[in-house]
Amino acid sequence: MLGFGTIAKKVFGTPNDRKVKATRPLIEQINALETEFEKLTDEGLKEKTEEFAKRAMSGESLDDLLPEAFANCREAARRALGLRAFDVQLMGGVFLHQGNIAEMKTGEGKTLVATFPAYLNALTGKGVHIVTVNDYLAKRDSEWMGKVFAALGLSTGVVYPQQPEAEKKAAYACDVTYATNNELGFDYLRDNMKSDLAEVFQKQHNFAIVDEVDSILIDEARTPLIISGPAEDRSELYVAIDAVIPSLTEDHFAIDEKTRNVTFTDEGNEFLEQQLHARGLLEPEQSLYDPESTTIVHHVNQGLRAHKLFQKDKDYIVRDNQVVLIDEFTGRMMVGRRLSEGLHQAIEAKEGAKIQPENVTLASVTFQNYFRLYDKLSGMTGTALTEADEFAEIYGLGVLEVPTNKPIARIDEDDQVYRTGREKHEAIIKEIEKANEIGQPVLVGTTSIEKSEGLSQLLTKAGIKHNVLNARQHEQEAQIVADAGRLGAVTIATNMAGRGTDIQLGGNVELKVLAALEENPDADPVELRAAEEARHAEEKQKVLDAGGLYVMASERHESRRIDNQLRGRSGRQGDPGRTVFYLSLEDDLMRIFGSDRLDKVLSTLGMKEGEAIIHPWVNKSLERAQAKVEGRNFDMRKNVLKFDDVMNDQRKVIFGQRREIMAAKDLSEITADMRYQVIDDLIDTYMPPKSYADQWDTERLYGQVIEKLGADVPVMEWAAEEGVDDDVIRERLVKATDELMAKKAIDFGPESMRNIEKQILLQTIDTKWREHLLTLEHLRSVVGFRGYAQRDPLNEYKTEAFQLFEGLLDGLRETVTENLAKIRPLTEEEQQQMMAQIAAQQAQLSKGAPTPAADEDAAAEPVDAAPGFDENNPETWGNPGRNAKCPCGSGKKFKHCHGSVL
CATH class of the missing domain: 3.40.50.300 (P-loop containing nucleotide triphosphate hydrolases)
Structure with a gap:
């Protein structure tokens, strides 16, 4: 007997069928316009684009423009590429414009489909980003589909790694920009580390069409994008710990393949402690459970994971003495991508490859939060229906299946x-x-x-x-x-x-x-x-x-x-x-x-x-197993996102502040407000409200005023005056520091002072944000243990992250005020010393004398070769010292010439 849902589907069709049916009138409208647009000259197609753009700017909705714009784009593609879009391709374009994911089977022409919504949305002048999975496809598609956009009078750009700055800036300024998800994310982070608004690439996030959307928004969503700087080198420690791991037996650790986790057993911990003591990696009286052992324990755990969970030629390959990760979903090498928290270094030690130093995070963002910046998002792929719930919950995207042009x-x-x-x-x-x-x-x-x-x-x-x-x-x-x-x-x-x-x-x-x-x-x-x-x-x-x-x-x-x-x-x-x-x-x-x-x-x-x-039953049971794994992976990604959302709110505040500071011409009011807040905090600390004068700590207040505000004022004498309270001292400090900063503005000149304020503000924000990210990383790694005390780790993380952020803002005010208080113009003597140094360097260069970093052999004069010297017989070379001139007569040192081959 058929269920009600099955009967309803047979009578009314599935929700997908109804949406497909709803686009039919639009497709018919586009087809009806085809003959009209076929009659246009090549110039006429471009004139139509100008007309549509004016109508869009004057308030006409893109939905009203859609039939004409799609008809114009179809004609341009037919002329530029010899490809006439099928009705199902137009349907896919409609779904993308509406902010959905269009599931289209392989070979149905998704690359061409993207041109329709891209053209329509580019008419607003706000730019469209088409996102691909690799640089090859970004370049290929921009060249291929760029012909269509050129025929329509639009500009096309492509963004790729190590691109010259001017070229990249021009690419982002185009109507349609092709780029990979990685490069877009990294450019967003780089933009928010710049100090001048004119250098920023991504001015706005209007509309993105993501090709292979399942790969980018789901498979890669577990890995955040991180821009990092080098930290201290610990390669010797990794090598020393790596030597311990092979001596472990199966009784020393337990592997859970379902969760891809490995832990030491009690027996393993005891054995490990003995080994670490014997090798001098743990102090004689020190236990693995002591707080001082945290770093060693962390490294040992990463070493165990590297050996037992990561397999060569499956999870990574070794190429040119480097460990290169392999994408588990596409099988491609992820060059430049590294595992965090020392795990990559542990794998390098295991493989005997060169150990790269660990890094500290300078800026980071997840793909989920980057792509949620766009006003409108859409995507294309051959396979998305199985992940429809995740697309809806995380990105608010619907998944619609586009029928194939010919039956399968x-x-x-x-x-x-x-x-x-x-x-x-x-x-x-x-x-x-x-x-x-x-x-x-x-x-x-x-x-x-x-x-x-x-x-x-x-x-x-x-x-x-x-x-x-x-x-x-x-x-x-x-x-x-x-x-x-x-x-x-x-x-x-x-x-x-x-x-x-x-x-x-x-x-x-x-x-x-x-x-x-x-x-x-x-x-x-x-x-x-x-x-x-x-x-x-x-x-x-x-x-x-x-x-x-x-x-x-x-x-x-x-x-x-x-x-x-x-x-x-x-x-x-x-x-x-x-x-x-x-x-x-x-x-x-x-x-x-x-x-x-x-x-x-x-x-x-x-x-x-x-x-x-x-048997079909086997297929069904396997699909159920796969659905379970997919559900677990979704939960993992959702959990990562919940924690990142906490940081994302803070990231938006910090990046928003940076943009405002870069755009502002005069920041003196902001720095003055920060200074007044620091004064309030100092007064509240050393002259608490409702306290008596003999309870004030004016001596320490005086020291802090000199250190934090750079003002040498008689605070202790003021406090000794009769009838003086905390408000009077606050006002006097405000007046004294205002005069001090006004004098500095005169000394430096108003314009220079504005630039100094801007640079100090931006540098301090960046430094504080870096420190904050590191603190949040450490908090994130330990907050899970709060669960043992029946406390929700996520709520604990939110509370502490908020407190840390408040501390960041307080520290920001103090540091900016302190740095501005300490700056001063150079004295005449200091200026003369600096000019003398520059003059000496220029004189040295003009004489042609090599700088200390130059190659000593670069300007070596050739001389006659030593008697009996035979290039092919080392026995005739004599026995020159490493730093002596080479007997061949090149004029170079022996170690840099024939000695280098020995």
Whole structure:
């Protein structure tokens, strides 16, 4: 019997169906305008943009402009790229403009879809940011879609790492800016560390369209962006502790794979204490439980995590003597990204790589809080429905599924579950051999580099030619993915099957043409293209006849979304295809989440070697396990966000104050208010309200007035006068300090004084904020223990963070007042000394004498070589000292010349 919900869906359609239906009249309006816009000249398209912009500025809503703007953009794309947007692409554009996530299957043309809402929203003149997952895609899309925006009269920019300042500033000033999520976040932090408003890149956060929105707003949301500076070097301590960890046995620690946590047992703590005493890392009488041992305990815990939780070629790789993290969701290297709190250093010690110094946080923000700065946010991806609750709760984004342009012809098989990993791999190899015989292209998905390389060895043993795509082949990604749909191709991919580059059946025709032109540079390009296109059409037909792309996954991922992404690589634009998941009870997900029961079932069934269990019930139970993991990960991200929200409120106040200070021309009122507050605090401390004169501590007040306010005034004499109370002394201090600052303004000159006030304010804010971030980090790491006292860690964190922030503001007032009180112009003698130093340096440079930092060999004069000197025979070089001239006659020191090869 059908439930009421099922019947309602059949009669009224799902909420998604109703929203799709609601856009139909808009699509019809856009289509009706097509002939009108086709008649426009190229200049006419740009004139339309100017007309729309004027209408938007004069108050007409973007929703009213939408049909005409979309029709204009569609025509521009047709002329610039030869691509006419399908109705479903226009629908996706409407959903994005409305501030939703458009779920569109792979190959449906999301890159083009983004141009429609971007064009419409750029008409307001406030700028639009299109966010991509990597620099390659940002550059590719800005060049590709930039042609469409240029045809419409709009400017396009791209932001990338290590970009020249002027170029980056120009990119942000464009109507549409392409950038990665990382670079946008880091530029926001850098902007809030600058001292001049003219140097700020991101003037406003108007509208962002996030491509691969699930990857950026969910997968990467657990890791905050941090700009850091170096701290003290402790590399010797990491190496010393790393030597202890391998001597631990399984009785010394306990691993919880579900929560990815590892802890020492009581036995392990005792053993550790003995080892640390023996190696001189703990004082003889000191215990691990003593407060003085906190740092050692922290380092030991990180060492244990590095050895037991982080695996080489799965969580990281070692490249050029550096530990490079691997993104667990995309399999890509995260160059420049480091684990915090000394964990990265512990992994470096474990691998014998160069240990980089620890860092202190200068500024940080999470992606959740960065993207919530935008007035309007939207996103696109092939897989978002499974995370719809998180998108709604954290970002207020709805997820809408856009129908495909052509019906999906892909066959999704039920999962095949084997007893052991060996049986599973044997079954995969057999299936690849079968597909290979008929020329069907195969894409095999794995979850780690180690597993992809293991499978590669089995294929090599079986004599099957194949490509491997993982973090090690990062640079060849586009080429490998482009070839993955060719006849008989076999590709092994680590969690990143085809991001940003579609797998086209028969291969990518454009790349084939480029390769042919490189081989035959003298050939006629038109003839060569025609020949390549004919060959491509023939190969594509053979692939279609063989059944399209065959996707095999070697295990399930923790997230259903990642599995769906892999599945979605097959069957694009109505192409045939086939997908199947091969699993074993030894897989991580199966082993951690309830494989015992399934193992008993399989044993009871009396399964033979190499047999698999295939049933829809298995799929359902696995999806339930995945949903549990996703729910737990969501809770973890929500928890991180709750704590970061506390800091975010404070961050907004501090960054807001910095912007106001940078924009202000005269800050004398602000600094005066700060000074008056410091005076009030001093009076309240040393002359408490309702106290008698003999209870005042005027001596210490006098010392503090000199130190904090720079004013040498007779406070003790004032206090001894009859009838003088705290208000009188307050007024006299205010008057004295006002006169002092007025004199300084005359000495420095009004303009210089304003600049000095601005710089002191900004520098003090930055210093105090850095110290505050460090304190909050330490508080965050220990506040969890409050739970043992039946107190809510989050509430405790909020309360203490608020008190610390109040302390920051008090300290800010004091430091600014004190620094302003201490500044003074240079005396004539000091100015003369400084000018003399500069003159001496310039004279030295003009003579051509090397500065102390210059290379001593740079200006060495060549001389004749020593008699009998033979370049190829070290025995003829004699026995020169390291700092003696080289016998070859170069004029350089021996150690910098031929001695360097010995």
